[in-house]
Amino acid sequence: MAEHVGIEVIERVRPAIARIAKGYAKRLAGLLHCDIRVEASEGVGVYAENGAPKSTQEERGLSFGVRVLAESGGAVAPGYFGRTLGTADVHRMSAIVREGVKHAHERARASAARKAATRGRFGRLADNLYDTRLAPVRAHVDTVPAIFEIDPRSLSLGAIAAEVGKISKAVAGFSATVRYNGIGASSVLIRNLYCSSEGANIDHTFAQSEAFVFVMANGETGPMELYDFSGHQRGWEVLQRGYDHASIQLPSLRDFALDLTKVTVETADAPPLPSSEGPxxxxxxxxxxxxxxxxxxxxxxxxxxxxxxxxxxxxxxxxxxxxxxxxxxxxxxxxxxxxxxxxxxxxxxxxxxxxxxxxxxxxxxxxxxxxxxxxxxxxxxxxxxxxxxxxxxxxxxxxxxxxxxxxxxxxxxxxxxxxxxxxxxxxxxxxxxxxxxxxxxxxxxxxxxxxxxxxxxxxxxxxxxxxxxxxxxxxxxxxxxxxxxxxxxxxxxxxxxxxxxxxxxxxxxxxxxxxxxxxxxx
Amino acid sequence: MLTVPQLKRAVADAIAYLRTVPDVQEAEVFMAANANLITRLAFTSHIPSNGVEEPKSNESFGVGLRVVFRDGGGIKQGFGSEPSDMTLAGVAQALDKARRGAVPDPEFVSLPRMGAKPRRSLIKYHDPALMKLDDAGLVDLGWRVVDGALEVFQSSEALLEWSRSPDTVKDLGLILTGDMMVIQERVAVGNTVEGAVIGDETALISSVATSMVERRNTKGTGWHVGGTLAGFGDGPGDDAARNAIRAADGVRIPEGEYRVVLGPQPVTDILNNLVLPGLSLGLFHAWASPFQGKLGKQIASRTLSMYDHGALRGLAASKGVTDEGLPTGRTDLIRHGRLVGLLANWYEHQRALHDPEGARKLGVDPNLYVAAIAPRNGFRFGMGGGRHFTQPPGIAATNVMVEGTEEVPTDELLRRVGDGIYIGRIWYTYPINGITQGDFTCTVIGDSYLIKDGRLGKPLQPNAVRLNDNTHRILNGIIGIGREKKPTVVWNADEIVHAPEIAIESVAINEVGDALMKGD
Incomplete structure (x- = not known):
């Protein structure tokens, strides 16, 4: 079986993508600017409902997108192209990205020609149809690693499914008035590559761990549903143990879910707010x-x-x-x-x-x-x-x-x-x-x-x-x-x-x- | 883009392979190739703009597997997907992911049963021309919408009068924004139990255009949703521009209770955000529907009927088959004001039938109402369009048809209202206190008029009022339903609502301050 694509793919394709942006693209007729973004991700996600894991998923992604500014007929316009990729595409990535650049370029040229025609046809009414340009920025070359303690790639799906399932069970058992709860949690590493015809070449990786909690309770004054989110650009530790640094204080997923449940249950018994007559x-x-x-x-x-x-x-x-x-x-x-x-x-x-x-x-x-x-x-x-x-x-x-x-x-x-x-x-x-x-x-x-x-x-x-x-x-x-x-x-x-x-x-x-x-x- | 026969062959190969894998008890194979081609539109006469802002596309193809694994004496269920590879290597990758993520789900009954000879509700019903759109064609469609608006601006006597010179018409702040979108979908689905494979190919084109004359504080909307390229014509830019010019110099109204006529866009927005989510069987399972326990009961005025129909030839949201390989068709949701059916996929359908609390959740024993929760709406919509292999099926509406027992022309609706408001476009319509309560709020942002003595009067100033009311009160306050229906989409919606104008007895309205850009 072929190996699953991981975020390391960015290292493999980085030189080729930079060459396409700075070389191949710049040779296309009328091309003024090209940038290419490639993104790879890998991690896990689980969903539990009413005290039991419902589904889990291994999350792996690879995609790219292209922007081109090109001139045709005396006008400049942008064109774009995007595509989702998989493991099978990695060995032919350069050809696929070049094809994407060609599509974006053709769209930019076609749109530029139509822009010029519309400017000519409508005169002053359309003279703000401008030649697209970008504010100048320095072309940075950089590699920025992710910060995490528990690597999302190291997580056992079974273990985190059990962990989230237990939290869902605790929510279900919090009060007899809790009728339903759903908890989703995920932890992924995302790696972005940005290369431009101006020479920018930036490789940035970050971790992202997040959770969603939905609680439905039936109180004295009717049903009450609340949901909330937790998460940070860190590893699974954020959900497992919580996080407390500077202005970010996140409880563990368990405490977060139970806090929301408490709020839902007590609010479900409260009377509706009477509207004020004025401020x-x-x-x-x-x-x-x-x-x-x-x-x-x-x-x-x-x-x-x-x-x-x-x-x-x-x-x-x-x-x-x-x-x-x-x-x-x-x-x-x-x-x-x-x-x-x-x-x-x-x-x-x-x-x-x-x-x-x-x-x-x-x-x-x-x-x-x-x-x-x-x-x-x-x-x-x-x-x-x-x-x-x-x-x-x-x-x-x-x-x-x-x-x-x-x-x-x-x-x-x-x-x-x-x-x-x-x-x-x-x-x-x-x-x-x-x-x-x-x-x-x-x-x-x-x-x-x-x-x-x-x-x-x-x-x-x-x-x-x-x-x-x-x-x-x-x-x-x-x-x-x-x-x-x-x-x-x-x-x-x-x-x-x-x-x-x-x-x-x-x-x-x-x-x-x-x-x-x-x-x-x- | 892969063809349907290629997808079907790949699904058949995958089924043959999966049948040989020892721990696979049963599996469903879904393969899809999708593209959405979009031009975002942004023309501003007074600010530099591109006209066609983003000619772009997003493409993907791949395989998604739902697999039941043997696990000791029991079973586990898993889902896995693999992009860009329809070969057995890709299937093996997806299977590997499904196996690693499998968990036992006590509420699971079985994967969908398509039958040995699965049936497709529609055959050869899409427009092949939409599947062949090239880069220049995509760009052209976007510019047609922009040019359509510019033609109206250029020939408008009202704009000329307001600006006093052809050279300064642009200084009125003329805007045309929105999008033109073509969605291309090809799918094939089959399972290891029955062995059969079924394919489907669908395409649609839509465009929503918003035009403004900022110096006269007016906004107008035009839209088109269809299933053919030829039917698109020059798109809705001209309608949007005309509607904006027509509604200039609107007036403000004091807050209070008003009789209203809701146009097709507000009807669609309310259905999309407040009503249709509550008609999903999944929400009933979570006790979260505003119609909990009301299957078979009156939930709306007796004049209102509504159904979802995914198999009507010629309608843009029709599909030959669901993403679970099941036939699409008609699901009656509300008949003469009574809740008679719910939107369902296979999983939720099966779960409801076996749920010990099913009768309390629905209000009736689901096993006596099996047809009312038939799984005709299992789709894998996502990423703004397309039937995606990366996710298991959810529940989504298709063509939503809204009907009245007695349908009347617009003049009659206005007559019934007498003095009130025609509301043509609302925005940010959310269930402000959670969907179970039915409370909602939104603002009126354009295409709206006062109704005086049963006739349309002065335009209502955009962004001048906020609706603060309740879905149940709206549904039960219907005093008339229009005869003419317009296929309508709202932002990020899966379904197309064939929406009439609807007159409502009373809607609570609050004033929004006239503070926009007013001094220091």
């Missing part, structure tokens, strides 16, 4: 702010969205009307609010370089309440006339990258979180994020919470279920009058964007914060 003080915990910063800061600062490229599906951004009219440099939040993306720090959204070779760095979105910088790709940066800051990422090499969040969070303040409750006569403590619904340009939101507690005279009181905060985004940010010093970063495993949809992993987070908003129940 009331709300204190939101770091987990809730994780989804808030994701939806209301992270998404609208993606420059492809702000430039209307996503208007058909993901929507636009309340932060930019056009290149001459945006909120950059203007106050969009109280001076207490600061928010950044930083792919260079530890987190689920870590990478040393994005998927077009731009080195990761901290990007300040909101500094002291003022909008400062968008997340960019090289293409969107060139359009906006700014520096590429490393936000162009795909979920698989066969997919076309998009501008994505990295580790995107509200920056910590200096107030102890308990201080934020003290002077509230009547308000609500909003704990744990659940489900978001955001308006088209992210200018308004309704985000539900796992739990909402009443605050009376500075004390936490009664628990309610099915509650949410609903507000216009800018109003909410302008009314932030307290930011805690209890910063946490949480993993988000399923941010959907693109066509077809790419579910990207990232970290979001923040400290406890206080604002004023309407709370709404069912």
């Amino acid at each position: 009331v003080p709300v204190v939101t915990d770091p987990h809730y702010n994780t989804l808030l910063v994701h939806e209301i800061v992270g998404h609208p600062v993606e420059l492809d969205r702000a430039l209307k490229m996503e208007a058909g599906y993901a929507g636009r951004s309340w932060l930019l009307n056009d290149l001459g009219e945006s909120q950059v440099g203007k106050r969009i939040a109280s001076p207490l609010v600061n928010a950044v993306s930083d792919a260079s720090i530890e987190g689920f959204g870590y990478f040393p370089y994005d998927h077009e070779g731009t080195k990761a760095r901290r990007v300040w979105h909101i500094r002291d309440g003022v909008l400062e910088e968008f997340l960019t790709s090289r293409q969107t940066a060139a359009i906006a006339g700014v520096e590429a800051n490393g936000g162009y990422v795909a979920t698989d090499a066969s997919m076309v990258p998009l501008v994505r969040m990295t580790n995107t969070f509200f920056v910590s303040g200096d107030t102890p979180p308990e201080e934020l409750f003290k002077d509230i006569d009547h308000g609500y403590y909003v704990k744990g994020h659940r489900i978001p619904s955001i308006s088209e340009s992210r200018e308004n939101f309704r985000i539900s919470a796992k739990q909402v507690y009443e605050i009376n005279h500075g004390e936490i009181g009664r628990l309610y279920r099915d509650g949410a905060v609903m507000s216009d985004s800018k109003d909410y940010f302008m009314r932030v009058d307290g930011v805690g010093n209890d910063f946490h970063l949480y993993p988000i495993p399923n941010c959907g964007k693109g066509q077809p949809m790419q579910a990207k992993r990232m970290s979001n987070g923040g400290p406890t914060m206080r604002s004023v908003a309407r709370v709404v129940g069912p």
Whole structure:
């Protein structure tokens, strides 16, 4: 039997891929730029339900994707190609990738010719159909290894299936009101190669271990389902023992699952939250702010969205009307609010370089309440006339990258979180994020919470279920009058964007914060 | 791309091999070759753009095995897949993975039974031209959509009036975004118990285009879903542009309860996000359906009927056979407001029949309602389109047909509403308190109008209101169903809904602040 393909395949193909990007591709007619991404992965995944392992899977992947910019008919346009590969393809990888480059090149040339024709046909109406270009970045050559203790490749499927099955059994036995639970867990090594016609040659490997827990309980006030995720760019040890370093504190999978079960069971007995007549003080915990910063800061600062490229599906951004009219440099939040993306720090959204070779760095979105910088790709940066800051990422090499969040969070303040409750006569403590619904340009939101507690005279009181905060985004940010010093970063495993949809992993987070908003129940 | 006969031969070879493996009790072999070819579209008259932003494709082929292994006195079940290799070496790789991952599943009954002579519901029903699309053809389809919108922009008297000069029409902020997508699928499936192999070939083309005139704060949508290349014409760009221009200068409304007509897109969005997931047998197993325990009971207004039909010739989501080798067909879901059937695959069908709590979960003894949970919807959809060998079958709808006992023209729906709102497009429609509760929220983002005295009136400003209501209240508040149906897809959906306009007695609406880009 042929050997299974492993992540070592990247070492084998790296010289050939670099030659194709720098040699073969550059000889194609009208080609201005070519980059090739290859991705290999291997690991394991298990799923347990109601106390027993249900399925396990050995996960191995190999894929590649190509981008070409080419000129034809007096215009420049991009073309792409992607394909999933297997063990059988490894010995003919160069030929397959060259074929992919040819397809991407033909598409770019065909599109460039049509672009030129459309420009000619529609005159001034179409004169913003520009010649595609990329903001300049240094062509890095680098190899970045993964960090882990327990190698995902060393895991026994049977052993981790038994481990996750036991956790599921503990959840099932937690309370008679638990009717169903499902727990999925996986641990993989992913290795990305990026080579470009400019000479970039980057080999980055990372570990990724994550878990998903779903609990359904039937309480006094009806059925209640909650789910949550845990995970980090480390080995299986993260799920087995938990993780505690800097702003990342993850319990073991067992504790995580049982904590969620406890919350589900107690909330299933709580009454539904009565909607407030108008805005009331709300204190939101770091987990809730994780989804808030994701939806209301992270998404609208993606420059492809702000430039209307996503208007058909993901929507636009309340932060930019056009290149001459945006909120950059203007106050969009109280001076207490600061928010950044930083792919260079530890987190689920870590990478040393994005998927077009731009080195990761901290990007300040909101500094002291003022909008400062968008997340960019090289293409969107060139359009906006700014520096590429490393936000162009795909979920698989066969997919076309998009501008994505990295580790995107509200920056910590200096107030102890308990201080934020003290002077509230009547308000609500909003704990744990659940489900978001955001308006088209992210200018308004309704985000539900796992739990909402009443605050009376500075004390936490009664628990309610099915509650949410609903507000216009800018109003909410302008009314932030307290930011805690209890910063946490949480993993988000399923941010959907693109066509077809790419579910990207990232970290979001923040400290406890206080604002004023309407709370709404069912 | 491999042909169906090649896939079928490879499946037959794999079955012959697997029958010789000592610890294999039974196995299902699924082989597939898929491609999705997409152009993402992004034209902005006031910001540099590419028009056709991403002409791209994603291709794969390979084998997926579901295997029952003998294990001492018992059995274990495993799944394994191998990309890019249909030979016995590839099958052996997949088998190896399945064996290493096998676990005993006490709820497992058997792999699907196709019969010795498996039946295909449809034969030669797809358009071969869609399977032959080349690079230039892919690019051309995308530009047709863009050019269609530009033609409308260029010839629009309204845009000229607003801009006062042909040279400054572009300064109105004209947008056309969306996509054009062709999905090509070839599959073959068989099992070691019966030995037969069946193949299938499907293709569809879809495009959803969104147009805006930003300076007039308006948005319009156009879309096309079909099974033939010729039927695509110039795509939906012109419809999107016309609808955007038509809905300019919308007004705001105060919050409250409104009678509404939901257009095909909101009907599809609500079904996709809130209703169809709850009609999956798998969700009933997990006690997580909003319709738990209600099979055979009234869940909607008596005028509403709905069924899934994967074997209707000429409809884009039809398939000749499921990804479990079983015949596709009609599954009645709601008849005259009563829940009469659920979407199922083989595994969930078998599990429900043997579940001691099955009667409590469904509300009736599943063994007395076997036909209502027939396994006609076992598909392996993924990666934005395609029938993928990398995963076991899940449950997915195909063509969802929505009907009314009495279907009426749009004029009559508007008359029934009297004063209210026509909602043409909603966004981010989520079950805000979990799917079991039925609570949902979304915003209205375009294609919407006030209804005054039974007629369409002024446009509703996009992004001005949020719907905050409950699925059960919507389903039970239907006061009319339109006669005309439009095949409609929403983002990341597997199914195509043949959606009519539907009038609803009352929907709770809240105002969204007019804060977008307003000063410091």
